Amino acid sequence: MEYVLELAKKAAAEGEVPVGAAAVRTSDGLIAGTGRNTSENSRYPTGHAEITAINSAAEKLGGRRLHGCTLYVTLEPCAMCAGAIINARFDRLVFGAYDSRCGACGSVVDLFNAGLDCRTSVTGGILREECAAVMTEFFSSLRRKKGRYILTPITADDQIRRACAMSGIPAAEIGAYEKRDFIRRRSTPIGLMLTNSGGIKRMIIFNEYKNADIGEIASAVQADIYCSADGGGVADGILRTQNT
Numbered sequence: 522m523e524y525v526l527e528l529a530k531k532a533a534a535e536g537e538v539p540v541g542a543a544a545v546r547t548s549d550g551l552i553a554g555t556g557r558n559t560s561e562n563s564r565y566p567t568g569h570a571e572i573t574a575i576n577s578a579a580e581k582l583g584g585r586r587l588h589g590c591t592l593y594v595t596l597e598p599c600a601m602c603a604g605a606i607i608n609a610r611f612d613r614l615v616f617g618a619y620d621s622r623c624g625a626c627g628s629v630v631d632l633f634n635a636g637l638d639c640r641t642s643v644t645g646g647i648l649r650e651e652c653a654a655v656m657t658e659f660f661s662s663l664r665r666k667k668g669r670y671i672l673t674p675i676t677a678d679d680q681i682r683r684a685c686a687m688s689g690i691p692a693a694e695i696g697a698y699e700k701r702d703f704i705r706r707r708s709t710p711i712g713l714m715l716t717n718s719g720g721i722k723r724m725i726i727f728n729e730y731k732n733a734d735i736g737e738i739a740s741a742v743q744a745d746i747y748c749s750a751d752g753g754g755v756a757d758g759i760l761r762t763q764n765t
């Protein structure tokens with residue numbers, strides 16, 4: 522599983538959904554085929570890690586039946602891949618994280634127990650946390666790149682007045698910070714980022730957005746949470762940039 526986890530990380534580095542797979546011959550441990558997701562770059566909807574691993578193993582072992590082999594994959598296979606695994610006659614499938622959206626090994630459907638001619642036994646949840654963490658990190662970095670949270674300068678007087686009213690801090694205090702930005706999620710201002718001349722940032726999340734993930738916002742603006750007033754990190758945080 523550690524090996525396929527590395528393949529998944531390689532996929533992430535290529536901008537692909539991080540899934541890695543390997544087909545292993547049980548008798549001697551030979552890694553007959555490997556794959557990682559390629560759908561984004563190849564633009565093939567079938568570019569899933571499992572499909573590549575299955576095809577390369579079939580090529581190497583010289584047959585379309587992969588009896589005596591186990592397929593290891595970091596994520597619960599989708600219906601397409603589950604079908605391919607069943608057709609390839611793997612003895613066993615071992616996967617890491619569960620996929621509540623597309624998983625075809627029990628999470629959404631269970632193709633392995635659906636009355637098909639299936640000889641593959643399934644074990645899920647191996648290194649589950651590690652495999653899930655790769656996915657979570659990938660998608661949150663994607664959101665950051667897409668600018669889910671952006672900072673826009675507070676400039677006009679009426680904006681500053683509005684910001685003061687929303688945050689409940691005196692206008693005079695806001696004036697003490699040289700740089701004043703709204704933190705926006707999509708186009709909605711959800712808080713304020715105030716920066717003083719020393720580079721110390723004060724981040725205030727407006728009441729109605731207290732559930733916003735402060736950690737995600739902090740990394741979106743490349744700031745470390747320096748201290749958080751309520752420990753839960755949702756209401757009021759004092760931040761400073763990573764390079765101060």
Ligand SMILES: [Zn+2]
Pocket residue numbers: 569571598599600601602603
């Ligand atoms: Zn798939």
